[in-house]
Every structure is written in C-alpha cells, then in structure tokens.
Amino acid sequence: MNGALFVNHPLIDLRSDTATRPTPEMREAMAGAAVGDDSSGEDPTVNDLLEKAAALFGKEAALFVPTGTQANQIAINVYTRPGEEIIADAGCHPYRSELAAAAVISGIQFSFVTADRGVYSRKEAEDAFHPVAERLPRSAILWVENTHNAGGGQIFPIDRIKELRTFANSHGIPLHIDGARIFNAIVASGIGPAEWGAQCDSISFCLSKGLGCPVGSILMGSEDFIREARKRRKILGGGWRQAGILAAAGIHALDHHVARLAEDHQNAQRFSELTSGIPGVRHVYETTPTNIVYLDVADSGKTAREISERLKDRGVALSVPGKTMLRAVTHIDISREDVDKGAAALAEAVA
Ligand SMILES: Cc1ncc(COP(=O)(O)O)c(C=O)c1O
Incomplete structure (x- = not known):
C-alpha cells in the first residue's frame, strides 16, 4: 500500500505481520x-x-x-x-x-x-x-x-x-x-x-x-x-x-485496526485455497483459523530456501521456518490482489 515510500522492500511481503508499516493516519497521530x-x-x-x-x-x-x-x-x-x-x-x-x-x-x-x-x-x-x-x-x-x-x-x-x-x-x-x-x-x-x-x-x-x-x-x-x-x-x-x-x-x-483483522483472515483463507492445488505443496494444517499459513514443499524436490529465492525474483516474500517449510502471514499491507499474485508466484516458483 504505502510500499512506494520504501526502497528494497518486497512488493508483496508475506513473511510476517511484523512487516507492516504505519499508515499515513498513524504517522499523523504519532507526530x-x-x-x-x-x-x-x-x-x-x-x-x-x-x-x-x-x-x-x-x-x-x-x-x-x-x-x-x-x-x-x-x-x-x-x-x-x-x-x-x-x-x-x-x-x-x-x-x-x-x-x-x-x-x-x-x-x-x-x-x-x-x-x-x-x-x-x-x-x-x-x-x-x-x-x-x-x-x-x-x-x-x-x-x-x-x-x-x-x-x-x-x-x-x-x-x-x-x-x-x-x-x-x-x-x-x-x-x-x-x-x-x-x-x-x-x-x-x-x-x-x-x-x-x-x-x-x-x-x-x-x-x-x-x-x-x-x-x-x-x-x-x-x-x-x-x-x-x-x-x-x-x-x-x-x-x-x-x-x-x-x-x-x-x-x-x-x-x-482491530475490526479490519477479519480481512487478513479472509485473505489467509484465500491464500490457503489458492495454494492447495499446487503440485509439490502440502498444507501443514488443515484449517486456517486466522492469518498464518504453513506450507511444506518437500514433495516439490526443492528446498524452501530455493523456492523463496525464486519468489523474491517475482516480488513476493515468504518466510522460511524450516528446510522444506514456508510460512505466509497476511496483514494490513496485503490486499486480496496481493494474495492472488502471491499464490500464482508460488505455483511458478515450485514448478
Ligand atoms: C506468539 C509470539 N510471541 C512473541 C513474539 C515476539 O514478538 P517480538 O518479535 O516483538 O519480540 C512473537 C513474534 O512473532 C510471537 O509470534
């Protein structure tokens, strides 16, 4: 959203909900x-x-x-x-x-x-x-x-x-x-x-x-x-x-910013659904109750690090909590469109 303010920041940063940046209104309140x-x-x-x-x-x-x-x-x-x-x-x-x-x-x-x-x-x-x-x-x-x-x-x-x-x-x-x-x-x-x-x-x-x-x-x-x-x-x-x-x-x-968390949960659910059919990608947990999705990519024959590098080339960042594990977390700077792009990038990166 306000990513244009920052250089070197991945376009779609799904590594963590700690990646959020203060909105203009929040900055005004701070100032x-x-x-x-x-x-x-x-x-x-x-x-x-x-x-x-x-x-x-x-x-x-x-x-x-x-x-x-x-x-x-x-x-x-x-x-x-x-x-x-x-x-x-x-x-x-x-x-x-x-x-x-x-x-x-x-x-x-x-x-x-x-x-x-x-x-x-x-x-x-x-x-x-x-x-x-x-x-x-x-x-x-x-x-x-x-x-x-x-x-x-x-x-x-x-x-x-x-x-x-x-x-x-x-x-x-x-x-x-x-x-x-x-x-x-x-x-x-x-x-x-x-x-x-x-x-x-x-x-x-x-x-x-x-x-x-x-x-x-x-x-x-x-x-x-x-x-x-x-x-x-x-x-x-x-x-x-x-x-x-x-x-x-x-x-x-x-x-x-509290009520809007529902949007993050919907986006995480959407990301789960969009990534569930990708060959080589397995969801670690069956359900997505809130905003975090863990993916195991062992069946892809690639390491999570390799896939994350390929994702970076596509402007998408996921965290790498394990050798074959990736994690996506939705937050205020991630739109529904970002989720769609992130899931599409993952399909390409795993292929
Ligand atoms: C459940 C939980 N507790 C504590 C922390 C630590 O927070 P911080 O990164 O602000 O130290 C985290 C960070 O992700 C967390 O997920």
Missing part, C-alpha cells in the same frame, strides 16, 4: 503525540494507552514494552526463580524463537505438555506439572500462546483456558497468555478482550504485528505484577523515555 518520560511513568500518551489496554482486558495495570519477546521475558522473570520451570508446549515462542532467553535471563527450563497446534487441556497440564519436590524443579507458570504462531494461527479455546487457569491457581501458580496475536483470536472468535482477560492472571499483546504499529507490546496483570514488571523492564534496558510517539500509534491501532 502530534504529547510525550514525557515513560521510564518514570510520566508520558501522558503512554499512560492513555495503558489505561485503554488495561480497561479493554479488565486488568488492573499495564506496561508498554518494545517487543513481544521482552513482554514474555519480563513475565517469566516476575513469576519464576532460577531453577524453576514453565509448563508450555514445545512450539511456544519463548522456547522456539527467543534465543533461550528464559534460560539466560531467568535460569529456568521448560516442562512440555503434549499439544495439538499449541492447544492442550488440563490432563496434559497435569502430566507436565511438578509440585515442589526434592529432585524436580518447581512448576511456576502455566503458559498459553493465543493465537499460536507455530500452530498456524490456531485459537486456544477459551473453555480450555478456563479449566487450565483453575488447575494452575489451585496449585498456587499463575496462568499467563502470550497474546502476541490475541486480537486475531478476538476478531475470529467474536470473544472480546475482557473475556480472555478474565481467564488469565496476566496477558500480553503485540501492537507491532497485525495491529500495524511500528513498535510495541503491552503486558497486563495485577498492580503488584506490573510493579514488578516495570522493574524488570528497567533491568532489561527497556526504561525508555518519550515513548508516547509510539504509544500514539498503539492508540490509533486499537481504535482503527
């Missing part, structure tokens, strides 16, 4: 933002964003951080002591994609649940749970990712989360939702933010993904949790100053 020092809690626009987010999810307090990774690592650090563990599925973002930060920063390990596209139930959580014992690390958090990135944008059913939270809290541990893409789950399920917020002790979401902001994530929970989180943010070098410029983009996105 006019009132600012202060957020490190001391004095940025008025950040404070407006935090109030808005906390009210939406029904949480007492919120914190603005630069990335989803930092939101995850802060939550882990607040809830754990070195030598403890997180109960999560092995596809979760902090295990797969954060450079072992949870081990490096907090000294914790993971206890994995059996899961289907990132979704698990109380029985699986019970199997992975370790109470305080002489030889086993204490389980300190129950971790849910919603929607699930490696699970192809899967939505974690809210009733499951409710059961898991009851289980977690009965053992005195919190349930945290990595909601980097919770707004995709909200729009696709019709279940509002307050309902998801009511089923967890803490939750984060990313502004810099489907919501189309250049930077930022929000972490929410109780006042005590956020007080501690704010200290961890400072320790991690995240005590930024006039962040109101970025928060203004967040407020704009919450006001204008």
Whole structure:
C-alpha cells in the first residue's frame, strides 16, 4: 500500500505481520503525540494507552514494552526463580524463537505438555506439572500462546483456558497468555478482550504485528505484577523515555485496526485455497483459523530456501521456518490482489 515510500522492500511481503508499516493516519497521530518520560511513568500518551489496554482486558495495570519477546521475558522473570520451570508446549515462542532467553535471563527450563497446534487441556497440564519436590524443579507458570504462531494461527479455546487457569491457581501458580496475536483470536472468535482477560492472571499483546504499529507490546496483570514488571523492564534496558510517539500509534491501532483483522483472515483463507492445488505443496494444517499459513514443499524436490529465492525474483516474500517449510502471514499491507499474485508466484516458483 504505502510500499512506494520504501526502497528494497518486497512488493508483496508475506513473511510476517511484523512487516507492516504505519499508515499515513498513524504517522499523523504519532507526530502530534504529547510525550514525557515513560521510564518514570510520566508520558501522558503512554499512560492513555495503558489505561485503554488495561480497561479493554479488565486488568488492573499495564506496561508498554518494545517487543513481544521482552513482554514474555519480563513475565517469566516476575513469576519464576532460577531453577524453576514453565509448563508450555514445545512450539511456544519463548522456547522456539527467543534465543533461550528464559534460560539466560531467568535460569529456568521448560516442562512440555503434549499439544495439538499449541492447544492442550488440563490432563496434559497435569502430566507436565511438578509440585515442589526434592529432585524436580518447581512448576511456576502455566503458559498459553493465543493465537499460536507455530500452530498456524490456531485459537486456544477459551473453555480450555478456563479449566487450565483453575488447575494452575489451585496449585498456587499463575496462568499467563502470550497474546502476541490475541486480537486475531478476538476478531475470529467474536470473544472480546475482557473475556480472555478474565481467564488469565496476566496477558500480553503485540501492537507491532497485525495491529500495524511500528513498535510495541503491552503486558497486563495485577498492580503488584506490573510493579514488578516495570522493574524488570528497567533491568532489561527497556526504561525508555518519550515513548508516547509510539504509544500514539498503539492508540490509533486499537481504535482503527482491530475490526479490519477479519480481512487478513479472509485473505489467509484465500491464500490457503489458492495454494492447495499446487503440485509439490502440502498444507501443514488443515484449517486456517486466522492469518498464518504453513506450507511444506518437500514433495516439490526443492528446498524452501530455493523456492523463496525464486519468489523474491517475482516480488513476493515468504518466510522460511524450516528446510522444506514456508510460512505466509497476511496483514494490513496485503490486499486480496496481493494474495492472488502471491499464490500464482508460488505455483511458478515450485514448478
Ligand atoms: C506468539 C509470539 N510471541 C512473541 C513474539 C515476539 O514478538 P517480538 O518479535 O516483538 O519480540 C512473537 C513474534 O512473532 C510471537 O509470534
């Protein structure tokens, strides 16, 4: 859309919904933002964003951080002591994609649940749970990712989360939702933010993904949790100053970019359908609940890297999460026409 502003940017960038660029209206909101020092809690626009987010999810307090990774690592650090563990599925973002930060920063390990596209139930959580014992690390958090990135944008059913939270809290541990893409789950399920917020002790979401902001994530929970989180943010070098410029983009996105996520879901569904008949391309998951599609190209006889290079020549970019795996993610800068061109380019690149 506003790609003309950028040189060296692929025409159709389906690598991730982090590829979005701020719209002219968002840039205008950013340029006019009132600012202060957020490190001391004095940025008025950040404070407006935090109030808005906390009210939406029904949480007492919120914190603005630069990335989803930092939101995850802060939550882990607040809830754990070195030598403890997180109960999560092995596809979760902090295990797969954060450079072992949870081990490096907090000294914790993971206890994995059996899961289907990132979704698990109380029985699986019970199997992975370790109470305080002489030889086993204490389980300190129950971790849910919603929607699930490696699970192809899967939505974690809210009733499951409710059961898991009851289980977690009965053992005195919190349930945290990595909601980097919770707004995709909200729009696709019709279940509002307050309902998801009511089923967890803490939750984060990313502004810099489907919501189309250049930077930022929000972490929410109780006042005590956020007080501690704010200290961890400072320790991690995240005590930024006039962040109101970025928060203004967040407020704009919450006001204008949520309902439109339905369009991204329709486009992802269309991309799935258009690519399902391509010889040599197999869909990793049968359904496309939100905006992420994984394709396995093993049967094409080419590597995913080779296909991605051919796609680049055609002005299309897909990410390469594995040797034979490609991933397409739809977002605000991808139109229906882009999806059609992307699918056609894939058919050519695989042939
Ligand atoms: C589920 C999930 N959590 C956290 C993150 C990390 O976000 P960031 O790239 O802003 O660090 C991502 C990024 O893709 C993600 O998919």
